[in-house]
Amino acid sequence: MVPTFIMVGFVGYNGEQYLGLCMRRLIIAGGGIGGLTAALCLAQKDFSVLVLEQAAQFSTAGAGIQLSPNCSRVLHHLGLEAGLRGKGFLPEGTQFRDWRSGRVITESVLGSAIAERYGAPYYHIHRGDLLDVLLEAARAHPHIELRVNARVEHFETVRAGSGVQVRSAGTTESSAGLIGADGIHSKVRQDLWGEQQPLFTGNVAWRMLVPAERLPAGMVRPMSTVWWGPGKHFVHYYVAGGEFVNCVCVVEKSGWQVESWTELGDVGELRVDFVGWHADIQTLIAHADPSVLYKWALFDRPPMPHWGKGNVTLLGDACHPTLPFMAQGAAMAIEDAAVLAACLGADQSVANGMQRYEGLRRKRTAGIQQGSRRNAKVFHLSGIPAWLRNRGAARARRGTMDGLFRYDPLSVVQSD
Ligand SMILES: Cc1cc2nc3c(=O)[nH]c(=O)nc-3n(C[C@H](O)[C@H](O)[C@H](O)COP(=O)(O)OP(=O)(O)OC[C@H]3O[C@@H](n4cnc5c(N)ncnc54)[C@H](O)[C@@H]3O)c2cc1C
Structure with a gap:
């Protein structure tokens, strides 16, 4: 043709x-x-x-995004490394914690170890900053x-x-x-x-930014942290070079299905959603900036x-x-x-x-x-299934992420 x-x-x-x-x-x-x-x-x-x-x-409206090595290698290949390093944050690891006690269920190392293992780093970055990096390159x-x-x-x-x-x-x-x-x-x-x-998945996500300077020193470690709880989970990590903590808080809810990047949420409702959760979660919610507290329903589609x-x-x-x-x-x-x-x-x-x-x-x-x-x-999960999940996660071997992170979109066509 x-x-x-x-x-x-x-x-x-x-x-x-x-x-x-x-x-x-x-x-x-x-x-x-x-x-x-x-x-x-x-x-x-x-x-x-x-x-x-x-x-x-x-x-793109507020909130952060995690960029794993399978995609950061593409962005580096486009010459965007300096921009990402300048605006992003390099987390030291990933951590999963119990919603109530705060016990660390499992953690793994990111930082320079992941860059060595996979040839590209793991970034946390504000979406607006990522878009700026892409736009600057596209405009030029x-x-x-x-x-x-x-x-x-x-x-x-x-x-x-x-x-x-x-x-x-x-x-x-x-x-x-x-x-x-x-x-x-x-x-x-x-x-x-x-x-x-698209299909409503039964999950509603809250997104918020918390100025790091408002938080007790050392409370939020430089890691991607996921708190697992019954019917809910709470994720936080630093963005903007560590100036803000980005939080994504997901709750199973029915009856509200607005999918919007700009729908403001009510901090009172968020507080109620996480009643009984660990004191660190309460502190994060208490210090959230209400002008950038968003709420939206999560949709997806089956594979086409x-x-x-x-x-x-x-x-x-x-x-x-x-x-x-x-x-x-x-x-x-x-x-x-x-x-x-x-x-x-x-x-x-x-x-x-x-x-x-x-x-x-x-x-x-x-x-x-x-x-x-x-x-x-x-x-x-809750109850015994949650206990079994935690045991399995704690025993997971190093290299579990290989299939995901090793994928190299830049060479997949040559090896096709
Ligand atoms: C809470 C949350 C957290 C997430 N965290 C992560 C994460 O940590 N890491 C990760 O990899 N992914 C994450 N994602 C997923 C990620 O945000 C999306 O997969 C990604 O933004 C999709 O990008 P896209 O360019 O395909 O679509 P979009 O970002 O939706 O962009 C589509 C663009 O097309 C424009 N458009 C629409 N219709 C038209 C039209 N007819 N003509 C012209 N323009 C049009 C829109 O205005 C928009 O600019 C997260 C998603 C959510 C909801």
Whole structure:
């Protein structure tokens, strides 16, 4: 199949610039973590990329995110290490604790040990900071165009499947392919496969930031800490170089299903949700900044049997929305971006490249979706099942995370 070539800017004339004139152009719907990472990975493979973002600006509401080595190696490969180190936080380890007594059930080392073992570090970072790092790189790249107020409304495959026309905010753009990185409510996904509402998982998450200076010295260790309790769990870790403690508090609840990054929560309700929990949890809640206390219902979808068709594919939450109980949703979007770019870079046919990408990614992302669902149950056990879980966790061997963290999206195409 002959790919669609487009002419991009012409400045002077020499051999190198001539190559630049013949770049394949791709459109990405959605400028979140997945869409921006995909733009950078594709530009690195000499594609010209247009990112269409529906919002008035590229932004992401509060809260932190954990970046494990399987995705941080991609970000480093994009040249973003300095930005991540400058804005992120390198945790010393992971710790699981009992909700009431605070007893440490199990802990493992992260820090420099994980970077040595897997070749890339584990970061904690504020989402806004991560987006800034990605945006700065994308804005500086001559082959990436970023457009806001540009909701993708419609697309059509043209020229016997060799190109796609995308309509957005009154304009129509042509490209060799379209990538729907437009999140859990993906319009691209809906147009490909029809309307299918995401499923409420029965869990509501609170997110809050606590200024570290308000907390007793040493109370929060420099670790990713997960407190397990019946029907609930509480996660906290440092972000913004240690200035804030980011908390995600998940509670099984029915009857309230608002899914929004910006729905403010009521601290009184949060306090009631965690009555009886350890004193450290009470201290964290007491010092939360109410102006950045958010509450939202957690949704997901079952793994999809197919993602794309022809020259249109999906990426990130658009095709595999994942509960946060393995801290891997964004990591999967970042892995997708690297694998998609490698597949498209290796194949003259966009449709073939997209098909290969899907074939390489569906099993892994489905496994993470299912594992995250499983953790939703495991984290919230009570009674004897909780006791058995704690015993098993305490005995888990070093290397349990190898399958997850060793995955290298940058070389998966060569070893395919
Ligand atoms: C509480 C919580 C904690 C989490 N913690 C972690 C973690 O620690 N580690 C981790 O890896 N993951 C984590 N995740 C998951 C992670 O947040 C998501 O998987 C990730 O943000 C998905 O990125 P995305 O780019 O695919 O989608 P999104 O972030 O949803 O971005 C989609 C973008 O597309 C835009 N858009 C939508 N429709 C259109 C359209 N029609 N046209 C143009 N633009 C459009 C949106 O405005 C948005 O900017 C967590 C999730 C939750 C809920």
